[in-house]
Amino acid sequence: MRLSEGVEAGLHCATALAQLEADAVLPASALAGFHGVSPSYLLKHLKALTHAGILESVSGPSGGYRLARPAGRITLLDVVVAIEGVKPAFRCAEIRQRGPLKLPASTYLKPCAINAAMLKAERAWRAALAATSIADIVREFVVEGDPRATAAACAFLAANRRLQPGERKGRTGS
């Protein structure tokens, strides 16, 4: 079982965008350069995040991406589901109903105990992902990260952001 690499890219992009001012966007090319990934690879995931209402795309020569809502209201689960989809990792194929023992459909009205237990464990995973927001991650980066990394990230964002004068405020923060 493996989460797609796009999850890591998506979480890092959301974390980077959470550090922009309210009136700024970052072009996809800068987000790709920032993380050392190819723009075409990243674009697929940025589109998925936009489709899920996590990012917002501003078009035009001074366009780019920004968070669609405050970072405190975007959880790790939101990003994981946007990239990976909503299907559970354990997908019951109902093998209890295969083979020579197959009984009438009315025998299998209750969910299989194995499926129920596996999905219960996944709910614990999802609950933990939902308990951490992108704002929490930014806070961790700032408080626990190396100051050199924080300074370099700030300088990169300042150099590559595109301001959208006269636009709404109060986008970042929790």
Add this chain to the structure above:
Amino acid sequence: MRLSEGVEAGLHCATALAQLEADAVLPASALAGFHGVSPSYLLKHLKALTHAGILESVSGPSGGYRLARPAGRITLLDVVVAIEGVKPAFRCAEIRQRGPLKLPASTYLKPCAINAAMLKAERAWRAALAATSIADIVREFVVEGDPRATAAACAFLAANRRLQPGERKGRTGS
């Protein structure tokens, strides 16, 4: 993200074997027939479960598989790890260290906050899987399942088990 279908097969096989008497084994062909899967497909997973010390293989004409320890001491996590391996679903590629911002290695001594949060969520999933044993699943099947399914399973096991006379007892149960 998707768990391999082998996890479902492995969990069902362990659950079936937990219902055998202490001196009995079930051949791989019967386990495959019981679940309507191909024997060659299943054999790969039975070998993985045996390699992990969850199942025991008895060779010879009256050979087959049985649990290697009581069902109460085999958790869902044991089976998942035996089939899927121990690697986490989120595999940090350290993209924070890529790109033009790459700083000296000493900058990245602490784990990335994104990786830490993702692994914390996986620990919650694993803890939930570790909290349920194969004996718990058998109990659920018997208590909550349809009596017709329980009866059919018992009849199939009785018809296909191979007794190992004079062997140890007290294998099943929790």
